[in-house]
Amino acid sequence: MSWTREDLHRLIKTKLADRLFIVVSNREPYIHISSGDEIQCVVPVSGLTVALDPVMRACGGVWVAHGSGTADRRVVDDKNRVMVPPDEPSYSLRRIWLTREEEDGYYLGFSNEALWPLCHLAYAPPIFYEADWNTYKKVNQLFADAVLDEIGDRQAFVFIQDYHLALLSRLIKAQNPQVTTAQFWHIPWANPEVFRICPWGEELVDGLLGNDLLGFHIGYHCDNFLNTVNLLMEARIDYERSAVIHDGKTTLVRPFPISVDFDQISQDAASENIKREMERIRHTWKLDDKIVGVSVDRVDYTKGIPNRLLALDKFLAKYPEYQRRVVLLQLAEPSRTHIRKYKELNLEIDDLVEEINWKYQSGDWKPIIYIREHCSPPGILAFYRLAHFCIVSSLHDGMNLVTKEFISSRVDEDGVLILSRFTGAARELTEALFINPYATDDFAETIRKAIEMPKRQRQARMRKLRHTVEQNNIYKWAGNVISELTNLGL
Secondary structure, three states: OOOOHHHHHHHHHHHOOOOEEEEEOOOOOOEEEEEOOEEEEEOOOOHHHHHHHHHHHHHOOEEEEEOOOOOHHHHOOOOOEEEEOOOOOOEEEEEEOOOHHHHHHHHHHHHHHHHHHHHOOOOOOOOOOHHHHHHHHHHHHHHHHHHHHHHOOOOEEEEEEOHHHOOHHHHHHHHOOOOEEEEEOOOOOOOHHHHOOOOOHHHHHHHHOOOOEEEEOOHHHHHHHHHHHHHHOOOEEEOOOOEEEEOOEEEEEEEOOOOOOHHHHHHHHOOHHHHHHHHHHHHHHOOOOOEEEEEEEEOOOOOOHHHHHHHHHHHHHHOHHHOOOEEEEEEEEOOOOOOHHHHHHHHHHHHHHHHHHHHHOEOOEOOEEEEOOOOOHHHHHHHHHHOOEEEEOOOOEOOOOHHHHHHHHOOOOOOEEEEEOOEHHHHOOOOOEEEOOOOHHHHHHHHHHHHHOOHHHHHHHHHHHHHHHHHOOHHHHHHHHHHHHHHHOO
16 A cells, blocks of 8 residues: 555644654745736756655645745735635645845755755866855844744754755754754765865765754765764764764654655545647647657756767767667756856756757758756646656766656556666666666666657556655654654654
């Protein structure tokens, strides 16, 4: 039996009793934007928000996040709160506001020019500026103030998300030691020799050790964290329990492979609305007689988009019989475009798409359809359903939830997942076709293998993949986090 929303709701009522449940993240699950005279509510492209929104719908409570939408301030009350989702209000979204300077230093600067490349093995050197670090500390305090304001004099469980808020648990507990905190680190954790180059590594690790429970996607990242603590801190590490004892307090360190709402995605993907959208896409891009591949990414240098395009180029050159037959739909939402490394990546991708399409295009066919814009969740499901194969070629990834969304959408039990070995998802999704995204020739051969795989084999693999994701869905993930906290006597 797979976990359901109701199972998680019952668990939280039993384990958390009357405690207030608060999720904290940099990115908000719903963004309000101005569109002419109207206000639209959109869902951002974010694995974190896709994963946690179903949890919050099940649990209720408060989600604290940075309000970044152009109309966000117009819809909140005097406490900066708005009920979401708009079609089925289930929980409160508490927004905090950042100045342009705060966002530049905390988000673009320290979070994404320092911590992000530090933790990803994608050969982009981290950049450390003290001004960015000071702003990071300031914004973590702003988040702490908002959380403490929501808690008041109640008991609470605060579930902190990701690398933007490494100092938050320590700041909260400095004011209210009775609050229980857990934090999930959604990206990889670097090995100790890499992490020690961070000038403020000890302060970051100390901040994370303010949590009662600290989660990563896989055991390897837990081990890296424990070894980093051993290198940087005066703390006792209990490797048998996977715990750190620091300043008389214990932090459990555990792997929790994150997932998606399998049942909901499957149900949505089977709807008539998605079928109509599939037909629209087929007609718009003239895909009726084509072998379709799909990739869905933020434009980020860790996602291996250039590697993917070069592999497609190699495939078409080696197997010319597939020219005019194979199309890769590359959905790519722009991301962090004010950072130089991302600007360079956008130019590199544009050049590769133009070069490869120019080399092979014939009549109204071209091998790459590059869609660089925000795509709604129903639209993405339609692209998944249309595809003969899906490519996830990350150079380094904590998990990568595109994999699990694609599998959940395949209610026809068909399609092939081509998956980088360097993702957390590769540990679970063993029926995928694995690639090393740096090995271009082997990557190209795997594309051929995916296309030529017999239908019976495709379906057998997809059935196993769907069973894995169904059994290990987002509700089980959240339930495991809550249950682990009971080891601390919560």
